[in-house]
Amino acid sequence: MEKFEIPQESNATLNGQRKVMYGINESGKFERVNYASSAEEFATQTAIEEFEQLCRESLERIQQEISSPIEYFMYKNRMDLPTLSSVVGMFSFRVKRHLKMKHFKKLNDKILQKYAEALNIDINELKDFTQ
């Protein structure tokens, strides 16, 4: 039987949990074994860091009055434009406009409330956004 290795490294993103995969035991039978892969850890962390960087870049753009706080909270919730659009139930071209500060300033409370719910925050966090 072809042998293969079960990675037994560490993976901090699982926070102490252990996942299983199929491996071959001594008698040549398949069984489930615990594993931890550092490649998986690195990939997950990269994805998280990417969102953190997007957040930081968004904050800079908010300071320059280019982007709106919606954009910041979108990245903070690990969402992208299509995901946010479907959560608030609006067309993505419309949501895209709302990510710009000049369109954001004209939004009424009803629409802001929708965003606040989708982004799991209070409406005031959008209205009086401070970093």
Added chain:
Amino acid sequence: MNQRFEHAQFAHCESGVVSTLLSSYGLKISEPMAFGITSSLSFVYMPIVKISNMPLIAYRDLPKNIINNISKVLGIEMVKKQYKDPIQANKDLTQFVQNSQLVGLQTSVFYLPYFPKDMRFHFNAHNLLVVGKEENNYTISDPVFETLMSCDENELTKARFARGIFAPKGFLYYPKHIPKDINLSKGIKKAIIKNAKALLTPFPYAGVKGMRKLATKISKLKVDNNERHIKNFLTHIVRMQEEIGTGGGGFRFLYAAFLQEAKAYNLDKSILQEASELFIKSGNALREFALLCVESSKKLERFDSQTIANKLTEASFYEQEAALLLKKL
């Protein structure tokens, strides 16, 4: 019906949930069997469909394939429900739990509070089982975790009604009737051949050809001034393979385990053995491929697109060989 329920940890959420669900309703079926008999091994690379700005890459068939196919293949009557109203969905769920009836749910990982924070992304096709309720908390058997988990009903409802790609819409399922005389051997042969054909599909974005398509895409990557994109792209492939795809070529090992199990059902053992070993080779190649991707994204100056692409192509040849063998069954 729940007396026979036993929580177990599995390699893949959907096959694991189906295995536990059917076993507790009286049909003993292992995870590899649930995965294999529904012909779930696949590879898909869809550059047009984007997830967080990255192409869709999957190492198995689309979500819900196992749930939808298991009833067809084995003649099991499944109840599948989707809801418009979250309150009604939660009421129904409570009713099932009070009748101590085991049900499966489709949820979004992002809204499940018991997941570690780092694992919570907007992935909408996570399957779990609900086994009990105490006050406002459901007891959940989640195949990713070692023990039973607890989840507040509001949070669970949120997870069931997450939107976006593969939106669950409160999807709930359980078997209604399982026939007494299930003949697995006939279904297994059919499923293996169907899966082999699917891997050999002429459609260029799926199966063996899909793997080569992705390899070509990787070989054309150039580092100059878009380092961030390359790093994200390479780790995205690894995430789709490892995090969502269970440990390297996890699905390949799962399928190899299925082929071993299939030996007990009156099929050509030598073909099954050879194909099973080929899938292990492919799984190994995919693990090395993932390691290469990670290494390159850590040190982009050492990024060698051709080596990485070749590794993926190598895996695709093992799978082609295995599929050609299995087609002859």
